[in-house]
Amino acid sequence: MDDPAFWHRLQFAFTITYHYLFPQLTMGLAPFLVLWRWRALRTGHEAYAQAARFWSRIFGITFVVGVVTGIPMEFQFGTNWSEFSKYAGGVIGQTLAMEGMFAFFMESAFVGAMVWGERRLGPRKHFVATALVALGSWLSAYFILTTNAFMQHPVGHRITENGTLVIADLGGYLLNPWAWVMFAHNQAAAVVTGAFVVAAVGAFYTLRLEHQGQARVYVEWGIAAGLISAVIVAFPTGDVQAKFVARYQEVSLAAMEGRFESGAMAPLHLIGQPNVKMRKLENAVALPGMLSFLAYGTFHSNVRGLEAFPEDQWPTNIELLYYSFHVMAGLGTLFIGLMALANLQRWRGRLLRTPLLLWALMLAFPFPFIANTAGWLTAELGRQPWLVYGLFRTSAGYADVVSQGDTLFTLIGFTGLYSAVGLLYLFLIGREVLHGPPNGHDEPPGPYPEMIHG
C-alpha cells in the first residue's frame, strides 16, 4: 500500500477481473449458438432452434453486462495508466483502436438483431447475425490478446529518441507468436466456461425432471464441448504457453512454481505453500523432474530458481502468483477428469441415470470462472514488475497527477456499482433458468417486445 501505484493496480485488476467474468461466458456460448442455429437451419430440428433461443437470452443479458463493464476498461488506460499509454500508445493504440473499429462495431450492430430479431429477420438472416456476433466477440479477444501479448513479449516496436515506443512492424506485432498461443489457450478456456454452464443447466433440468428434451441437448453438447476444450486448454495450448514462459519469462516460471534454487531434475509441485521470506516451499508434494520436462523437454534440464535472478526482477507478489498458477493448473486437470468421466458414462448410455455425476456437473460451473481468473492472474502477476516485459516498469506507468483519494473514491464506486450489477445479473439469469427454455414462439418479455415497425 506504500506503493503509489497500489490503488491504480487494484482498481484495474478488480475492474478487468470482474469484466472478464462476462465475456468469457459470451465467447464460450457463441460457438454453441452458431452450431445450434446452423443445425436448426439445416435439419429443421426445432430442439436446436429452441436451445439457441434460450441461450441467446442468457447470452443477451451476459453481453449487456460485458459491454457496460467493458467500456470503462478502455478509458482506464488513459485515466489510471496515462504514463503507460504515453509510452506504449504508439504500439498498443493500433490494436485497441482496431478492437473498437473492427470488432465492437460488428458485435454492437448485430447483437440486438440476434437476441430479439428472430421473427423479423427470418432464419437465414438471423443465422448470419448470430455468426457475426460470434465472430465479433472472438475478434475482439484477438485484438485484446495481441495488446496483452505485446506487454508479455514485445515485438514489432521501435524505441524513439524521446524514449517512447512506436510501431515498426505492424504485421509482426499483430502476428506475435505469443498472441497466437494465448488466443488459442484463452479461447479454449472460454469454451470450457460456456460448456460447463450449458452442461450445468442441462444437469439441473435433468435432476428436476423438467424440460427433458432440452436438458439432454444441453448435457450432451456441454460435456462434448467441455472435454474437447478442456483438453485443448492443457495440450497443446497450455503446454506451449508454459514453454514460452520458460523461454522468455524465466524468472516468472520460477516464481509460479515457488522455486527458489536452481538445478536439474526440477520437480513440479502439486501442493505446497511458498514462504518467500525463508526462501522455501513448505509442505511440498512434488513430481520429480516434471518441471524440467514440461519446460524444456528433458528431465535433466536445469531450471533456474529465483536465486539466479536479481531481486528487482522478481514478480512482486510471488505468493499470489504461485497460488494462481496452481489453482488454474489443478482445476484444468480436474475439468478433463470430470468431462472424460461424463463422456464415458454417456457413451455407455448411463449419464442421465447417474445422479452423482449430474450433481457434479450442475455444481461445477463456477470453477471454470475461477480457473480463467486464476489463469489471467498468473499471466499478469508473472509479468510483474514490468508493464511491458523487460522495457517498462509498472511503477512508471500509473497516472501520477491523480490523487490517491480520487483513485480510492473511484475504486469504492466501482465496488459498489459492480456488486449491485452482480446481484442483478444473478437474479435475471436465475429467473431465465427457472423459467426454462421458451416454448415455440412464446417469448417472455425482453427490451423491445412491443416493437412493431413499418
Add this chain to the structure above:
Amino acid sequence: MVEIWFAILSVTLAGYAVLDGSNIGSGVVQFLVARSPAERRLVVSAIGPLWTWHEVWLVASGGILFVAFPTVLAVALPGFYLAVFTLLWCMVGRGLSLELGGHLDDPLWRRFWEVVFSVVSVLTAILLGAALGNLVRGVPLGASGKFSMPFFTDFKTQGQVGILDWYTMSAGVFTLICVAAHGASYLVFKTAGAVHDRSASLARKLWFSAFLLLPLITAETFSVRPELFTGMMDRPLAWLALTTALAGSIAVVLGQRGGKELQALLGGGGFIVGLLGAAAASTFPVMLRSTIDPAYSLTAQRGAVGGAGLALALWWWPVAMTLSIAYFVAVFRQFNGKVRMAPPPSP
C-alpha cells in the same frame, strides 16, 4: 497526416454526438412526452437495438485518440479523472436500463429503470456539454505538461480552473437543450400517436430555445476564448461547418412547419455537427488549450504519435469504417419505420 487524423477524430466525435445524442435526448425528454408505462416502452422501442452501435462511436473516438494522439489521451483523461468516471458510471446505468428495464413485466421494476434512464441521460448530456466547454475554455496545463482538475474551484475561467465554472456549466445546459431537442425530433420521426404529437410540440419549443440561446453562448465563448473567432476567419472548413449549422437550423424550422419529420431530424443533426465542426476547425492545431499560458497548450503535432503509426492506421481505418457503415445499413433496414404499440395479446 496529423490534419487527417484530427479530422477523423472530429468527425467521429460529431458522429457520436448526433447518433447517440438522439438516444440520450430521448432519455432526457422521456417523461415529458410519454405519460404512461406503455408509452415509455414505446420510447425505448424507438431507440431500438442499435443504441450500442451508436455508443461504439464514443469507444471508437477513444480508440482514435489512442492510435493517433496517445499523448493527448494520456494528458486529458487523468486530468478529467472524476468527470470521466462519472460519465462511465452513467453509461453503465444507461446500458442496463435500456437492455434490462423490459425484462420483468412488473410496474416497480419498469418504473425504476425508466427513472434511471432519464436521470443518467440528463447527467450524460450535461457532462458531455461541460467537457466540450472545457475543451473550448482550456485546462490548467502547466510547465509539467500535465494537469489535474477538481470538479470546481472558483468558477472562473482563468488560471487554476475546475471542470465546472460559469462557462462550462452554460455549455452543459446548452448541450442539454440541444440534445433534448434532437431526441424529441428523433421520437417524432420514430413514433406515432400521442408520443409523436407531444414530441413534435416539445421539439418546436426546445429547438426554438436552442436557437434563442445560441447568440448568448457564442458571446460567452467569445469572452472566454476570443482567438477562436479570429482563427475562424481564414479557415474555409470552419465556414463550411457554420453554413451547415445554419442550413440545419433552417431545415429544422421548415421541417417542423411542413411536417417533414426526417428533414427536421437531419437538420438538427446538421446543426449539431456544424457547431462542433466549426469549433474543431477553429481550434486546430490546439487540442488542449492551457489556461495558464498559451505556450503550454498541447497541439495536435505534439500530441500525435511518432513513427509510421498514423500512416499505417490510415490503411486499415477506412476499411473498418466502411464495414461498420455496411453493418449499420443492413441492420437499420430491418428496423426501419415507426414503432407502434403492439395490440394486446388475444386471450
